[in-house]
Amino acid sequence: xxxxxxxxxxxxxxxxxxxxxxxxxxxxxxxxxxxxxxxxxxxxxxxxxxxxxxxxxxxxxxxxxxxxxxxxxxxxxxxxxxxxxxxxxxxxxxxxxxxxxxxxxxxxxxxxxxxxxxxxxxxxxxxxxxxxxxxxxxxxxxxxxxxxxxxxxxxxxxxxxxxxxxxxxxxxxxxxxxxxxxxxxxxxxx
Amino acid sequence: xxxxxxxxxxxxxxxxxxxxxxxxxxxxxxxxxxxxxxxxxxxxxxxxxxxxxxxxxxxxxxxxxxxxxxxxxxxxxxxxxxxxx
Numbered sequence: 222x223x224x225x226x227x228x229x230x231x232x233x234x235x236x237x238x239x240x241x242x243x244x245x246x247x248x249x250x251x252x253x254x255x256x257x258x259x260x261x262x263x264x265x266x267x268x269x270x271x272x273x274x275x276x277x278x279x280x281x282x283x284x285x286x287x288x289x290x291x292x293x294x295x296x297x298x299x300x301x302x303x304x305x306x307x308x309x310x311x312x313x314x315x316x317x318x319x320x321x322x323x324x325x326x327x328x329x330x331x332x333x334x335x336x337x338x339x340x341x342x343x344x345x346x347x348x349x350x351x352x353x354x355x356x357x358x359x360x361x362x363x364x365x366x367x368x369x370x371x372x373x374x375x376x377x378x379x380x381x382x383x384x385x386x387x388x389x390x391x392x393x394x395x396x397x398x399x400x401x402x403x404x405x406x407x408x409x410x411x
Numbered sequence: 412x413x414x415x416x417x418x419x420x421x422x423x424x425x426x427x428x429x430x431x432x433x434x435x436x437x438x439x440x441x442x443x444x445x446x447x448x449x450x451x452x453x454x455x456x457x458x459x460x461x462x463x464x465x466x467x468x469x470x471x472x473x474x475x476x477x478x479x480x481x482x483x484x485x486x487x488x489x490x491x492x493x494x495x496x
Contacts, residue, residue: 222479225487230475247486254487255494308429310460315425324423329456330463337469350467350474369471375436394432401467 225254228271231371232278234351238359238366239286249285253278275367275381309398330405346407353403357396364389365396422450427457431464 232253236246256277264273314328333340340346354362354370363382367373368389373381379389422430427450433439434447451458479487 222484222488225484226479229479229483229487234475247483251487251490255490258491258494309431310425310428312425315423324425326424326456330460332459333463333466337466337473340466341470341473346470347474350470354471354474365471369468370475372472375438390433390438394429397432397464397467398428400471401464404467404470405463 224270228274231366232275234354234370235275235278235363235366236282237355238362239282245285246282249278249282252281252285256281269377272377272381279381307395307398309394310402331409333408346404349404349407350400353400354396356403357399361392361396361399364392365400368393369397422446424450424454424457427451427454428460431461435461435465435468 229250232250233246236249236253237243240246240249253274257274260277264270314326316322316325316327318324354365357365364378364384367378367381368375375386375389378384379386382389384392427447430439430443430447434444439447451461
């Protein structure tokens with residue numbers, strides 16, 4: 222069960238990108254583990270067990286998501302680099318173009334005095350982070366879940382989701398920007 | 412990456428915020444990385460912003476507990492038994 226302990230919650234979070242309810246996500250993860258057990262003989266060790274596991278999950282979840290008739294993220298078909306821009310920070314927080322000092326901060330960010338370790342002690346802060354991840358567009362959520370929550374490398378994520386290095390970078394940047402903005406908003410209310 | 416400002420100009424703050432994620436991952440080309448660092452040395456607001464992004468990433472890593480609940484564990488064990496049968 223050590224393997225299950227290590228990956229179960231990550232699989233569950235990723236599965237939520239594809240299906241509507243927590244119950245369905247749990248079904249998908251369960252199906253994934255069973256798929257792993259059934260197929261373990263075919264595992265040739267060319268990829269890591271981890272990426273094989275998540276590949277089974279992505280395939281299972283996409284199939285299930287389609288069956289549930291929900292729009293699913295076609296990461297491989299969608300190119301965020303060709304999408305219209307999305308700003309990391311609301312442009313109204315900077316001096317407008319054409320003025321002196323254009324592009325400089327008008328409303329600069331506050332310093333977060335606490336260290337990340339100290340901030341993480343608050344369960345409320347931790348759940349705000351996960352809430353922000355839940356609200357991301359599905360493709361952004363896939364990438365930030367694997368990279369920042371699960372700690373995968375960029376190339377592992379590109380392989381598992383079949384996306385280009387550029388798409389991976391753009392999606393991660395946008396996802397992190399949204400989570401940071403959500404945290405900033407939450408901390409301002411405190 | 413296409414840059415909207417010229418090579419000699421200082422990177423404006425509004426563009427710095429778009430580079431934070433790649434900078435923190437060590438993904439910028441050497442020249443751009445150096446110019447980012449120079450900007451950060453003279454700009455407390457951008458420094459605070461980069462620090463926020465860095466803390467956001469660290470918080471993401473720490474936001475989850477990696478243990479199974481008892482019902483989760485029971486449900487999984489049952490399905491494993493079924494799969495082997």
